[in-house]
Amino acid sequence: MIRAMTEPIENRFGLASGVWCKATQMFSFPTPEHPDNGAVSRRYPGNEMKGIFLSTKVVPRHVPLALRGGGTFVVWLKGDIMQTRIVLVGSGHLAHALFLGWQRDGAVHRTIHVLARSTRLFAELWTPEEQTHITFDPDILQTADIVVFTVKPKDMSDALSAMSPYLNRQALVLSPVAGYSLEQIRRRLPHQGLVRFMPNICSAIGASVTLFTPDGLTAAQKTMVESLIAELGPMLEVEESLINPMTALLGSGPAYVYLFMEAVIQAGEQLGVDRELTRLLVGRMIEGSARLAEHEGATPLSQLIRQVVSPGGTTEAMLNVLKKAEWGNTLTGALLEAGERAIELGQYSA
Ligand SMILES: NC(=O)C1=CN([C@@H]2O[C@H](COP(=O)(O)OP(=O)(O)OC[C@H]3O[C@@H](n4cnc5c(N)ncnc54)[C@H](OP(=O)(O)O)[C@@H]3O)[C@@H](O)[C@H]2O)C=CC1
Numbered sequence: 001m002i003r004a005m006t007e008p009i010e011n012r013f014g015l016a017s018g019v020w021c022k023a024t025q026m027f028s029f030p031t032p033e034h035p036d037n038g039a040v041s042r043r044y045p046g047n048e049m050k051g052i053f054l055s056t057k058v059v060p061r062h063v064p065l066a067l068r069g070g071g072t073f074v075v076w077l078k079g080d081i082m083q084t085r086i087v088l089v090g091s092g093h094l095a096h097a098l099f100l101g102w103q104r105d106g107a108v109h110r111t112i113h114v115l116a117r118s119t120r121l122f123a124e125l126w127t128p129e130e131q132t133h134i135t136f137d138p139d140i141l142q143t144a145d146i147v148v149f150t151v152k153p154k155d156m157s158d159a160l161s162a163m164s165p166y167l168n169r170q171a172l173v174l175s176p177v178a179g180y181s182l183e184q185i186r187r188r189l190p191h192q193g194l195v196r197f198m199p200n201i202c203s204a205i206g207a208s209v210t211l212f213t214p215d216g217l218t219a220a221q222k223t224m225v226e227s228l229i230a231e232l233g234p235m236l237e238v239e240e241s242l243i244n245p246m247t248a249l250l251g252s253g254p255a256y257v258y259l260f261m262e263a264v265i266q267a268g269e270q271l272g273v274d275r276e277l278t279r280l281l282v283g284r285m286i287e288g289s290a291r292l293a294e295h296e297g298a299t300p301l302s303q304l305i306r307q308v309v310s311p312g313g314t315t316e317a318m319l320n321v322l323k324k325a326e327w328g329n330t331l332t333g334a335l336l337e338a339g340e341r342a343i344e345l346g347q348y349s350a
């Protein structure tokens, strides 16, 4: 499944999608709304352009311009991604990660605004330059194409009610809010295209694994949202019933990985290894272990563990302690608790 997700996007959607963003950075044309377009016409090394995609909103006079460079290119001339206006409601941790993820590669083809409620997290999260994207004026929603509600579950109902009068009918609403169902959103926003999605903070560097469930989107809107989510890392469309359990495993995921790393770093320190060095090397080791597990997809993990253990050796010494402490059961129990909490969060915020 993961393998399918990480295939080049062109292979999954045909020619057009997935390369739009890069294409628009190659070919961004001046428009009345975006007079600066066209300034960026750099080629992306290694980014093969394989054909021509003309959106339904093609501006015909731009076609010859696109082809002037020779060869064949993927072109996204107008609309969706190229001129997308994104508003993140909330200025917290996930908002910042999504902001960074969607701003990578100098994304000149979109604007991102953050609609804040207070300055509480400004100093901790947002640089002065980033703060120029933050506003307290809900009017910003009126021209938004994509509105992402990055508020806590307890605040979601109020936020939806407060913001709904400002939303235009075409705006798509994305929600990463733990436990909060599409049905709950739909009750407050009967007319919008909705997407419930579950990223994690690795979105900031395009390394999230993000699940999503669309509701009420046209095919073009769905493809556009997929392109946007794909910028955050591998993604997968799922039934909504998978989002709550996966919130525990994936949305919360970086936390248990970092807790694990922190424990390893502490051990390293007591064994005389520098914290920073351990952090760097253990991170790489985790990455390598994950890649091997994916590569050896048919091999049970218990067998991979056995490949590491030498009788009477270091691994066995470690595993004996962990088994005695029922470490695996503890982690499983913790994740079950997180999964149940996701359901509760939705119920509390009805
Ligand atoms: N953090 C993560 O790793 C992930 C989080 N999520 C989900 O994302 C959501 C946000 O989480 P997180 O970023 O950690 O939470 P934070 O507390 O860091 O951020 C929430 C933000 O929402 C703001 N807010 C609340 N109500 C409004 C409103 N009406 N208008 C504008 N802003 C508002 C808060 O303002 P103020 O600063 O004034 O309190 C705060 O800045 C949650 O629902 C969570 O379940 C999903 C996946 C991963």
Ligand SMILES: O=C(O)[C@@H]1CCC=N1
Residues within 6 Å of the ligand: 178, 247, 251, 252
């Ligand atoms: O802790 C939470 O509830 C949110 C959802 C996933 C990560 N953070």
